[in-house]
Each structure stands twice: as structure tokens, then as C-alpha cells.
Amino acid sequence: MSDIDAILNAGGANRPPSSSAASNALVFGWRAMLKFKHVPEQMFDLVMTPIMFTLLFTFVFGGALAGSTSDYLQFFLPGILVQTVVFNSVYSGMGLSTDLSKGLFDRFRSLPIWALAPFAGLMVGDILRHLIAGLIILTIGLILGYRPEAGLPGVIGAFTMLIAIGFGMGWVFIVLGLLIRTPTTVMTVGFSFLFPLVFASNIMVEPVTMPGWLRAFVEVNPVSLMTTALRGFMGGGITATEIGLALIAPVTLTLLLAPLTLWIYLRRE
């Protein structure tokens, strides 16, 4: 411990210039990548459920629902991508709740940095997770015989849309993560409102056979609007209206919840 004096002198004399908001955000993004390196098993959690869904729905219900398993896969795959992103946003809220319960954010908050930078980092991590999970699901779909009619440009458009969806949903769970003290409660609360949204949508079946009141809900359910856009991108024939409708929820969530996040975070004790 003989170097402590030297350390303190160096830390006093060579004080770096204060860092910019953008560089702060990048540092937190780097943290998210390190998490991938050290906790690779998180990917397993993120893709197991959608893989099971894809296999079960395609092979168990596919024939009955769409006449043949290959027709059903063609219908179902864009939807399962939406479901994957929507469900997986829960994890960033759980991660945040864990960080907050450990005092890590106390250190971040006592640093002279851009207050929202840690959240920007969470978002970077989220987007990476969504991209990786999406690519894994798509690959499995391709192996099972799924073919995106719109080709590569369609797939790129679809993944861009997925990122926008993940970004918007991310705020919901950041707010929950800030408000709820235990990570598992974040998960329970998250899933209990995501399940109805995901299942009462057009991801698994077209709403034509549903009772009228349910169909009315399914048709305005943001998850349905997102799924329609994904199908448009990957299957071809996407329209500007479909893109606009799909983006309503992510844009609204971001506009409302980003300021709310900052407000809660700064007032949090």
C-alpha cells in the first residue's frame, strides 16, 4: 500500500476534463456488452421460450390453424419475433431493479455525469439482446422452412422495427424497475400485463373467429399493429400506414416515460 500517496497525487493533479453526456452513455453501453461476456447464459433464458413456442405452435396447432405446418410457420414467425422482443424487455427492468438494490446506482448518482446515462446504457444492452435473440429465432425459422418473401431488405426493415418496439417497451420496464424493489416482482408484474397483450393479439391466429368484443380489442392492440407491420416487412407489401400504426405505441411510450424515468430517478431516495 506504499503507492497510495502517489495515487492520490496523480488523481489530484491529472484530473481529467469532465466527460460529455454521449461519452457517458457509451461507457454504460460498454458495461452492457461486458455483461454479455460474463453472463452469456442470459441468452438461454431469452430464446428458450420463443423457440418452444415456435416448435409447439408450428407442429401441434399449425396444421389445424392454417391447413399445413409450413403455411402456419410462414404466418407465425414474424409474430413470434414481436413476442420475443416484448417479453424480453422485462429483463432490463429486472436488471435495473437488481442494480438499484445493490447500491451500484448510488455510486453512479454521486458521480458528476449525465443523469440519464445509465439508462441509455440499459437501452444499448436491450437492443443488443433483441437483435441477438431475433437472429436466433429467425435462423431456427429458416431451418424449419420459413422464407421471408421480401428478402434481405424486408428482414432489415423488420429488425429495425423490432428495435423501435424494444426501445419503446424498454421504458415501461425501466419505470417498473425504478418503482419495484424486488427483481422477481418486476417480472411477475410485467408478465401479468404482457400476457393478455400478447395472447389477445393476432400473433397466433387471425382474429376472425374471435367474439366481436375481443376482436375489437385485438384489432387496436398495439402488439397486433406491430405484428401486422412485421408481416408486411418480411412478407412484402408493407405500407406507410402500417408502419405508422405500429410506431404509435413505441413513440408514445418514449415521449411519456423517458421524462418520467428521469423524474422518478432524480427524486428517488
Add this chain to the structure above:
Amino acid sequence: MTNTASPTNDPGRSPATAISARGLVKHFGDVKAVDGIDLDVPRGTIFAILGPNGAGKTTFMRMLATLSRPDSGTATVMGHDLVAEPGAVRSAIAMTGQFASLDEDLTGRENMVLLARLWGFRGRQATRRANDLLAAFNLADAAHKQVKDYSGGMRRRLDIAASLIVTPGVLFLDEPTTGLDPKARQDVWRMIRRLAGAGVTILLTTQYLDEADQLAARIAVIDHGRKIAEGTSRELKAATGSGFLNVTLVDPAQADAAVALLADALASDPHRNVEGGQVSVLANSANAANAAVGKLLAAGIELTDYSMGQPSLDDVFFALTGHPAESTDTQEGERP
């Protein structure tokens, strides 16, 4: 700060004062966590806040570190007002919280590089700063390990090192040695003394009376959110107005007789250790203690040793509050 005070009279603006708090209050519902505390900490000193569980130590420190907003009262840290200039305060301080503020999944080095980058060190420089600090805190060998595999002592050292990326004017240490073994505790104490020696003002909280006694130039004793005493360790001990007479008996079988005699001679309840060979009792003066020892010898009770001791801070706490420092009145381990 008051508008009327001239800069030289206002302790918060004085260059000799690191921390100056006036009437800080923080309530959580009915819980008066901090209930009007005044404090002045001179620069370059170690100042200890001593109090039992739930006394309000963490709450007080979090307000000074800008992590929690006071309900009322004012404070300056290194000349900057807490509420008006939180950014300037943050640039001048570092805090090592009660619970380790490290990313458990990352390695020790990654944690340090992350913080160095946030402070504005770039690329290579950040890595160099991280490595220098890890070496100085004997963590170079463990730098590549994930923090979740660190021992309690290593975590504490890393946590303190993480507070020194940029040398702070004031370092807040919330219970820096709670849960450490004696060796790790000594390491942390030595580190704290070195930091203070190098000019860093240190405000630490502790529940350990001997820790405050060992480290701090001044001590504030708080209980139920209020400061009940402040002074040097010597002053606090003197405030109880008495010392202790400790005697060691040649024959522990004589303990009962010795206790009875001392109780009578000094009009106070003696305390004896479990083996019975040692008895200690409050004595108001050295003369009274001397007379009591004379009576023991006259009664044929032989002593191997006797000494006059100052009261411990435990005794001080008891004298000030009427209850022992160890008694807890609230739940522990609350997430702040």
C-alpha cells in the same frame, strides 16, 4: 447559508471547513431519520459519526453526498451548497456506501475502468489509472476476477479504491469495516489514515466505538436522528466525569468479597468478568480508587494487578443516552 454572515464568519465558505451542515432534517413518514443535525468538519481531518442501528447515520451521509434531498436545513460541502450546486458537490466528493457499490458480474479491473471512463479518463489512461489503483490496494492479482468471487475485505478495498479515481476533497465512508475480520479491518484503518494523511477529509460512520476512538480526530454521537454529543474522544470520555478502577485478583474465589467491598467503598455496582478474576467499577476520582484498593488489601484480598482506566465510548454512550449503544430500535438492512 445565512445571508447576513460575512464570508469569513460563515463556516460553510471558510477555506478551513470541508463540511458544514445546519439543521439538516429528513423524515420518512413518521420516522424522523435525521431530525435537525448541525455539523462542522474541518478540512483534512477524520470525523466519525457514531450511532447504533437506525440512528440516522446513512440518511445523514446520503444527504451530504447529494443522494437524498433534505426536507429542511442547509449544508455546504467543500464550499458548495448541496441543493443549489449538486454538480459541484459531486465533483468534490466520493462515497463508499454501506453496501458495496460494485458490479458483481464485472471483474475488479472492469469496474475500475468503467468508473475511470465516467470520470473522463480516456482509453489507455483509464486502464492505467485503474491498474495503478488496483496495485496500490493490493488487488492487482485479483483484477481479472469477477467481483462476485471477492472476499469481504477485497470488496471493501475495491470499493474504496473506486472512490479515489479522482482524488476527492471529501470521502464519505459509510460503515467501512462492518462485517470485516480483524485483519481486513486493520488494513482498512491503515488505508483511511493514509488518505487522511494525504489531505483527504474523511467523514465516516460506525457502530464500533473503538473504531471512532482509533481513527477520528472528532466524533459526533447520534441517536434517533439527533446529535447528542460531539467532541474529541478524550472530551467525550471526560464528559462522563469518571473513570474505571480495574482490579485483577490472585484468587478468583475472593471475587464475591471483592465485589461487596468495592460496591461499598465506591457506591457503585462493580462488574466482574466471567472467570471472576477481574472486577471493574466506576470511580469518581483517583483518590477514591486508591482508598478502595487499600481496603481490599486490608481485608486480605490479594491483587496481581490494578489499574485506573478511562471509560470506554460504550460507557460514554450509556451515560449520554441511558441505553447501551448496541440496543437496536429499528429493522436493519433496509434498502435506502
